Amino acid sequence: MAPPLSYRPKPGEIPTTPGVYRFRDENSRVLYVGKAKNLRARLSNYFAPLRTLHERTRRMVTTASSVEWTVVGSDIEALQLEYTWIKEFDPPFNVKFRDDKTYPYMAITLGDEAPRVLVTRNPRIKGAKYFGPYPKIWAVHDTIDLMIKAFPIRTCSDSSYKRATQSGKPCFPGQIGRCGGPCSGKVTLEEHRAMVNDFISFMAGNDRRFVTDATKKMKEAAAAQDYESAARYRDRLQALEAVLEKSAVVLNDSVDADLFGVEHDELSAAVQQFLVRGGRIRGVRSWTVDKELDLSTAELVDSILQRAYDGAATEVPKEVIVPELPEDAAELETWLAEIRGKGRVKLKTAQRGEKAALMQTANVNAKNALQLYKMRRTADFVARSQALTDIQEAIGMEQAPLRIECYDVSHLSGTNIVASMVVFEDGLARKDHYRRFSIPSSTDDTDSIYQVLTRRLAYLREPETVEPTVDPTTDEVVADDVKRKKFAYPPQLLIVDGGQPQVQAAQRALVESGRTDIQLVGMAKRLEEIWLPDNDYPVILPRNSEALFLLQRARDEAHRFAITYQRTKRKRDIASVLTEIPGLGPARVKALLVHFGSVAAMRDATPDDIAAVKGVGPALAQTIADTLSSRAGANSR
Template sequence: MADPLSYRPKAGEIPTQPGVYRFKNDAGRVLYVGKAKNLRARLSNYFAPLHSLHERTRRMVTSASGVDWTVVGSDIEALQLEYTWIKEFDPPFNVKFRDDKTYPFMAITLADEAPRVLVTRNPKIRGAKYFGPYPKIWAVHDTIDLMIKAFPIRTCSDSSYKLAMQTGRPCFPGQIGRCGGPCSGKVTIAEHRAMVDDFVSFMTGNDRRFVTEATRKMKEAAAAQDYEAAAKYRDRLLALEAVLAKSAVVLSDNVDADLFGIEHDELTAAVQQFVVRGGRIRGVRSWTVDKELDLDESDLVEAILQRVYDAASGTDVPKEIIVPELPDDTTELEAWLTARRGKGSVRLKTAQRGEKAALMQTAQMNAKNAQMLYKTRRSADFVARSQAMSDIQEALGMEEAPLRMECYDVSHLGGTNIVASMVVFEDGLPRKDQYRRFSIADSTDDTESIYQVLTRRLAYLREDEAESATEVDPLEQVTKPKKFAYPPQLLIVDGGVPQVQAARRALEESGRTDIQLAGIAKRLEEVWLPDSDYPVILPRNSEALFLIQRIRDEAHRFAISYQRAKRKKDIGSVLNDIPGLGPSRIKVLLKHFGSVARLKVATPEEIAEVKGVGPQLSATIHERLHSR
C-alpha cells in the first residue's frame, strides 16, 4: 500500500487550467482517469487526510504510485480527452459497462445503388441508416415485414441482387411479390430510391403524411371504381396503421428525444433507454453498469451519455435528452453532443411534469425491474455462489466456507416498536423457513438491541446443544428440528464497529468461539471484523460483496416489514379501545397524519382538526397515546 504523500505533487506544480489526470500504479497501469475545470483544486481533494476520504477513493489513491495530468484548452476538450483515455486504458476504478450487449437494429443501406433493409448487429455499415435498437430480433423482423407491405424495397442479399440483375430473373422475394426492387423489373433505380426515401421518412417520424396520402388515394380510386388500385392502397394503409400500433404515441408528434431511467445502489446501476422519434418509442435498450468508486446519479448520467453517444452522429443524437438528474458539466456535455449531432443544438433536461415525466417514470420502473432481475439471476448462479463463499472464507480468514450465514438487523420508529430480524442463507440461498423475528421491549440504542437479540438467539443454541448431549431413547426422539437448532459459520450484523462490538460481547458471554463475526456498514460497503482496526475491503462487484450485500438487504427488508406490521397492530389496538372511536374514524385519523409517529406527537388541538373528531375525543386520544 503506497503512501499518497510519497508521490503527491506540490500544489504550485499543479496548473489551475482545465485538464485530465491519471492515477497509475507501480506497473504503469492507469487506475483512474478524471477531468477537472481546475486541476489544482480537484487533485487536492485526493490528497486530503486518508481518514476523511471515501473508502473506495482511499483504496484507489493508496493503490497508485503516481499521478500525471494533461492541460487542455477548454472544458469540452477535457470531456473528450477523458473519455478517449477511459476507452484506451480501461481503468479499473472508472465506471464499467458490465453487460452492454449488442442489440439488433434495422438498417437501410443508403450507400448502395439499390438500398436494402436488413436486420443487423453491426453498427458500422458504410452509409447505412439505423433504426432501433430493438429489444428482440423478432421485433425487427415483424416491423420489416409490415413495412415491406407499404414500401416494397429490396430485402435480398447483395449476391442475390447482383445475380438477378445479370440474369434478368428476379430474386426470390421479387418473385413472390415481397420486393419491389429493380431486379423485379417493376420499378427503376430512381423509383426504388424514392420508395427508400419514403421508408426512411416514415421510420424517422413523418408518418401521418403517408397515412393521410394512402387514405386519400384509396378513396379516389374507389370513387373512380378502380377497385384493384383501391385494394392496393387499402393494404398499404393497413400495414402503416399496424406499424403505428406497434409503437403507440407517447409524446407529441414533434418530439425527438432519448429518455434514460437509472436505478442504482452502491455496486451497480441499471439503465433503461427509450428512443423516441416523432413522439413514438422507436427503440429500447437496457444494460447494467458497475460502480467502482462512490458515484452519485449526476456522475453516472455523464458517464452513460459519453458511452452511448461516443460514435453517434446526425439524428442518432436527438434534439432533446431527458435524464433523471443533470450532471455538473451540463453545458460542456450539451456542446459535445451538439457537435456530434452536427445540425441544431442538443438540450439536456429533467422531466418535472406532464407526458415526459410520465414516460420517465416508466423508464425508471423498467430500470428498477432490470436491476432486480440482474440480481436475481446472479444469485441463482451456482458457480457464482460457490465463488462468493470461497472468497468470503479467504477474505475473513475462516477455516471453512460459510455454508450457513445469519444476518441481523434492528428497526424502530423514533425508539418505539423496536424489532429485529434474523435471516438465514445456506449455500448462498435464503432459507425463509428459518427466518426469525424479535420484539425488543426496551433498549437504549441499536447496539444494545443487537446485544439483546444475539444473547437470546445464542441461548436457544445452548439449550439445543444441551438437549442433544443428553441420552434419549431413539423411540422417543422428535423428528421436528428444534428452534434455532443449527449454529452459523458466519454471523453478520448490519452496521460498523459499534454494532460488531455489541455482537462480540454477546458471543463472548455465551462462550461461542466457533462462530465468525462480521459487520457490513451500508454507506461504504466495508466489512468490519471484531479484532481489526481497519475494515476488510472486498472488490467492487465481487461475488463475495454481492452475496453479503444481499443478505444484509434481506435482513433489513424483513425487519422493516415486521416493524411496520407491529406498529400498525399496536396503534390499532390502542385506538380501538378508545370509546367513540370506530374503524372509520381510525382510518381518517391515520390518513390525515400519514404515520403513527405524527399522530403521537400531535397536540389535542391538531387532532381536533380531523373531520369527525371533536375537542373531547381529541383530548382522550392524546391522553391514551401518551399513557403508554
C-alpha cells in the same frame, strides 16, 4: 506499493487551467483518468488527509505511485481527451460497463444503389440509417414484416439482387409481392428510392401523414368502385396502424428525446435508455455498470452519456433527459451537438408532466434491472462457491460458511422496534428459516442487537430430539436420527448490519451464550466495510468479488425483511388505536390512515386538520384529537 502519497506534487506545480489527469501505479499502469476545469482544485481533493477520503478513493490514491496531467484549451477538449484515454487505457478505477448484449437494429443501406432494409447488430455500416435498438431480435423482424406491406422496399441480399439484375427475373421477395422489384425493373431506382424515403420518414416519427394519405386514397378508390386498389390501400393502412400499435405513444408528436433512468448502490448501477422519436418509444437499451470510486448520480451521468453515444448507430436527439445534471453539462451539450451534426442538443432533467412520468418508468426499469443483475450473480452455482471460499479466506475462517445468518434492526423514532433474521444456505436464501423479533424497549441499536442475539442464541442450547430409525424388515433400530428445529441450526457466520459498535454488542451476546464456534462480522453500509471483533481496521473486499455481492444480498434482504415487519406493526398499532375511538368505523379509519399515515402525525394535527378528512366532522375530530392526546400522556408516564 509506494509510500502513501509520496508522489504528491507541490500545489504550485499544478496548473489552474482545464485539463485531464492520470493516476499510475508503480508499473506505469493507468489506474484512473479524470478531467477538471481547474486541475489544481480537483487534484487537491485527492491529496486531502487520508482519513477524510472515501475508502475506495483512499485505496486508489495509495495504490498509485504517480500522477500526471495534460493541459488543454477548453473544457470541451478536456471532455474529449478524457473520453479518448478511458477507451485507450481501460483504467480499473473508472466506471466499468458490463453490457454483455449486442442489440439488434433495423438498418436501411442508403449507400446502396437500391437500398435495402435488414436486421443487424453491426452499428457501423457505412451510409446506413439505423432504427432501434430493439430489446429482442424478433421485434425487429416483426416491424420489418409489417412495414414491407406498406412500403415494399428491398430485403434481399446483395448477391440475390445482383443475380436478379443480370437475369431480369425478380428475386423471391419480388415474386411474392414483398418487394417493389427494382432488380427486375418493376419499379425504377428513383421510385424505389422514394419508397425508401417514405419508409424512413414513417419510422422517424412522421407517421400520421401516411395514415391519413392511405385512408384518403382507400376511400377515393372505393368511391370510384376500384375495389382492387381500395383493398391494397386498406392492407397498407392496416400494416401502418399495426406498427403504430407496437410503438406506445408517450409524448407529443414533436418530441425527439432519449431518456436515461439510473439506479445505483455503492458498487453497481443499472441504466435504462428509452429512445423516443415522434413521441413514441422506438427503442430500448439497458446495461449495468460497476463502480470503483464513490460516484454520485450526476457523476455517473457523465460516464453513461459517453458510453451511450460511443459510436452509436442511433443519432443524438434534440433532447437528452437525465436524472441529474452533471457539473460539465454545458460541455456535454457541445460534445453531443458535434456528434449530432445539426443544431443544438439540450441536456435537461424532467421535473413534471409526461416526461417526468416516463422518466419514472425508466427509473423503475433500471431498479428492476439492478436487482436482477445482483440476483443472477448470486444464483450462479460457481459464483456462489467462489463467494463462500472468498469469504472464508477474507475473514480467516477454518471452513466456508455454508449457513449464514444476518440481522438488522428497524424502528420509527425509537418506537415499534423490530429486528429480522435472514438465512442463506449454500449462498441461497432460505426464507422458511427467516425469523422476526419484536423488541419491547431498547436504549439504542446496539442494545437491540444484543437483545435479539441473546434470544436467538438461547435456542441453540435447547436439547436435540433424538428419534430412532427402524429397519422395516426386522423391526430393529438401525440408527438414531437427530431432529432439529429450523431455528436451532447454528450458523457458521453471523452478520450484523453496522460497524464496530454493533459488532461489539453482538460479540457480548456470543460470549455470554458460550458460543465460540460462530464467526461474527459487521457490515457497514456506507463504505461496505467488513468489521471483525477486536479488530481496529476493517476488511475491504474487492468491489467486483462474488463474496461482497453475497454479503450485500444478505444485508439488503435482512433490511427489507425488518422494515416490512416494522411497517406492518406500525399499521396494526395505528388501526388498533383508532378503532377504540367511538364513532370511527373501518371506512373512516382507512381514510385517516391514508391521509395521515401514522398516529404520530395525527397527534401533531389540530382538530381542524383531522376534520378535513372526508367523513370526519368537527365533533368527531375533537374526540380523536383528545383521545390521541390522552393516550400520548399515558404512554409518557
